[in-house]
Amino acid sequence: MSDDSSAGASGLAALRGASPRDAATMVWRKFVHRRVEMGRYGVPTAESDGPVEPCELTLDVWGPDRFDEIVGTNPHLDADDVRDFRAQRSQVIVVLDGDRVAASSWMTGGRVFVHELQRHLEVPEGEHFSCRTYVDPDYRGLSLMRHMIHTYSQRQPTGDEVWGLVYDWNVASVRSLERIGWRRSGDYWTTWWFGRQQGGERRYPARPATTI
Numbered sequence: 001m002s003d004d005s006s007a008g009a010s011g012l013a014a015l016r017g018a019s020p021r022d023a024a025t026m027v028w029r030k031f032v033h034r035r036v037e038m039g040r041y042g043v044p045t046a047e048s049d050g051p052v053e054p055c056e057l058t059l060d061v062w063g064p065d066r067f068d069e070i071v072g073t074n075p076h077l078d079a080d081d082v083r084d085f086r087a088q089r090s091q092v093i094v095v096l097d098g099d100r101v102a103a104s105s106w107m108t109g110g111r112v113f114v115h116e117l118q119r120h121l122e123v124p125e126g127e128h129f130s131c132r133t134y135v136d137p138d139y140r141g142l143s144l145m146r147h148m149i150h151t152y153s154q155r156q157p158t159g160d161e162v163w164g165l166v167y168d169w170n171v172a173s174v175r176s177l178e179r180i181g182w183r184r185s186g187d188y189w190t191t192w193w194f195g196r197q198q199g200g201e202r203r204y205p206a207r208p209a210t211t212i
């Protein structure tokens with residue numbers, strides 16, 4: 001994450017280069033109204049359905065003593081995020097090609113800060129919140145997201161649930177998850193009206209898969 005001053009400077013630069021219509025949209029979204037919505041997908045650990053093809057690379061699960069090694073291997077993760085993971089109940093699943101981190105995926109619980117929604121969620125014992133999955137572009141197409149999340153799920157007690165939040169547009173993620181048995185069972189959102197933030201959620205019975 002960038003600090004406020006650099007974020008403000010890049011925002012202004014973007015505004016200067018935008019067409020009047022785009023500039024109006026940016027100002028509207030920044031100062032008037034914005035809504036972020038994500039689907040809740042999950043699976044009971046006992047129902048996680050692994051990929052058929054084996055993973056040729058080394059898969060491991062690391063604790064907090066190795067979290068810093070992930071910084072720099074995922075462009076969507078920085079030292080502040082790792083600090084948050086340390087403050088929560090977290091582990092990181094890694095795929096290694098020799099010494100190189102080819103992919104990583106975080107599992108966390110407790111009072112979890114969800115960056116996309118800009119608010120905290122409570123993830124109780126027995127639930128594992130999956131987030132910040134990243135596969136290096138050199139290693140995409142090998143089902144590494146499926147391998148990481150399924151391997152982790154298999155190691156958790158029967159009766160636990162692994163779940164996470166995904167944007168509708170992220171078809172690669174939705175498809176990866178639906179192929180290992182995850183189903184949509186809710187929506188989470190945050191809205192901003194004139195700077196006032198409000199969060200909400202709705203839960204429903206698991207829906208059929210849409211991408212497989």
Ligand SMILES: CC(C)(COP(=O)(O)OP(=O)(O)OC[C@H]1O[C@@H](n2cnc3c(N)ncnc32)[C@H](O)[C@@H]1OP(=O)(O)O)[C@@H](O)C(=O)NCCC(=O)NCCS
Nearest residue numbers: 133134135140141142143144145146166171172173175176
């Ligand atoms: C999402 C991500 C982790 C998936 O990586 P991966 O495990 O290598 O996934 P794959 O490339 O094997 O793709 C998974 C499936 O989605 C399909 N897919 C990939 N991109 C797609 C797209 N743009 N549209 C439709 N389907 C797509 C693949 O064909 C594959 O289908 P298959 O089940 O038939 O094999 C990776 O794209 C990534 O790191 N993205 C950026 C970060 C991100 O979005 N993280 C997830 C947050 S929830």
